[in-house]
Amino acid sequence: MPITIISGGQTGVDRAALDAAIASGLEYGGWCPKGRLAEDGTIPFCYQLRETSSTAYRTRTSRNVRDSDGTLVLLRDRLRGGTRYTIRYAEKIGRPVLIVRLSGLQDQDIESIIKWLQEHA
Template identity: 50%
Template sequence: MPLGIEKIVSGGQTGVDRAALDAASVLGIATGGWIPEGRLSEDGPIPGKYSTLREAATPDYSVRTELNVRDSDCTVVISRGELSSGSLLTFQLAEEYERPVLHLDVGTDQIESAVLEFQQWISSQSCEVLNVAGPRASSDPEIYSLAKSLLVLALADT
């Protein structure tokens, strides 16, 4: 598996979460993760193609965020700019659970440097299950394509 990653997990939300699941699918990496009860997301129920995701016992987004941090070996949070709301919570929970965590602040012109930073960081971790988080599509319409490109490039090069 690329860089020792056997599984990529996320919370199923639009944006970075789904970019991670779709990148894993392209690369043949197993997927999983916790999602809110009722398959809640900002664009309606999380699509059935993400069948490996498990519903938490509550619709509370923060609960699925914590479960994904808890059940993974390390976490990467991908955004453009500073972390806020759920992305910030993910970063803080990773620190609380003493899990390795990396924030990649990436813009269109920074993909190559972010790919290298991610590869260097992940190769220094013992990470079989990678949790990937970041903003939803409504807060950054371009984040899905940036995050998917970053992950595919970073993990395909190994």
């Protein structure tokens, strides 16, 4: 089964995932807040995302988690608000979550991530 990247288009890893999907020719999609609201203003229209009827970030996050088979979380430092909500919501509705701390990441970790993605695609 092919992998589809689902993202809300927020700054940081959300957009990096979309950029990687586009560059690699992978399918992608997801929900974003009404008005394409983002931390840096407006989510660029080059990302073909569906808008929710709400400007609330949690509405977007809930729909993206619900529409996915699993959630990969990449952490540079500590766990924060939106990411914490994503993990809790995924666990609440029974979606698998893989949390990867980027500091100290090694080759065998990448192999484990790929295996997890293949199992939950």
